[in-house]
Amino acid sequence: TLISSQExxxxxxxxxxxxxxGTLSGKPARQNMYNPSVVCNGEALINMTGGKIETTxxxxxxxxxxxxxxxxxxxxxxxxxxxxxxRFGDFSGRDLGNNNVVNISGNAKVTAxxxxxxxxxxxxIQANATNTSINVSENxxxxxxxxxxxxxxxxxSVTVSDNATIIATSGSEGYGIGAPDITITGGTITAKNxxxxxxxANSVVVINNSSY
Numbered sequence: 563t564l565i566s567s568q569e570x571x572x573x574x575x576x577x578x579x580x581x582x583x584g585t586l587s588g589k590p591a592r593q594n595m596y597n598p599s600v601v602c603n604g605e606a607l608i609n610m611t612g613g614k615i616e617t618t619x620x621x622x623x624x625x626x627x628x629x630x631x632x633x634x635x636x637x638x639x640x641x642x643x644x645x646x647x648x649r650f651g652d653f654s655g656r657d658l659g660n661n662n663v664v665n666i667s668g669n670a671k672v673t674a675x676x677x678x679x680x681x682x683x684x685x686x687i688q689a690n691a692t693n694t695s696i697n698v699s700e701n702x703x704x705x706x707x708x709x710x711x712x713x714x715x716x717x718x719s720v721t722v723s724d725n726a727t728i729i730a731t732s733g734s735e736g737y738g739i740g741a742p743d744i745t746i747t748g749g750t751i752t753a754k755n756x757x758x759x760x761x762x763a764n765s766v767v768v769i770n771n772s773s774y
Contacts, residue, residue, distance in 0.1 A: 572603075577607070587617070588600070588622075589618045602627040602628065605631060606633075622643060623646045625643075625648050628651055631662045639671075640673075641671070641673070644678055644684060645685065646687070648687045659691030661693045662693075663695050664696045666697065667698075667702055676733050681733060683707065683708045687710070692715045692718065716742070725749055726750075729752050736756070739751065
């Protein structure tokens with residue numbers, strides 16, 4: 563277990579994290595400023611087959627990456643944030659990331675509970691990045707207070723299959739999935755307001771054999 567009073571890991575170059583157990587827990591000193599627990603400023607590869615990455619600060623992010631990064635979660639791996647579990651790119655849409663992939667399978671979970679905000683705004687996965695794909699399969703769970711997955715930039719896609727679950731029911735907004743390219747061939751989407759929203763130009767949504 564690594565418990566830090568600030569970020570648990572800052573990686574400014576090419577970075578690989580292989581994690582099969584234990585906990586990385588960060589509580590950035592500048593609370594309410596969206597500081598991540600794990601910061602990846604270069605090309606990152608994160609492979610988790612178990613263990614947990616979390617932030618305990620209000621309105622903060624568990625894992626933040628920017629460009630050319632891959633995050634693979636399987637087994638019982640958990641990423642747990644308050645403002646966001648996983649974010650690509652900076653908080654501002656003016657500085658987008660690009661070309662990232664997330665693969666979530668097994669019993670893995672990504673959550674964001676919205677703590678520290680009156681509206682309980684939390685994004686389990688938020689891609690302020692172009693050309694980013696998010697794939698959720700098997701028994702994985704994605705649960706954000708406001709958004710399960712928000713990936714609204716050009717070239718982004720979300721694929722949900724098997725018995726995966728996307729939940730966004732407790733915040734002020736409640737959107738299950740927001741992206742220009744969404745394919746759902748299995749699983750369950752449960753949301754307060756919109757299960758699926760795809761209001762971008764040239765959007766494609768395919769839904770088959772799922773609860774919605």
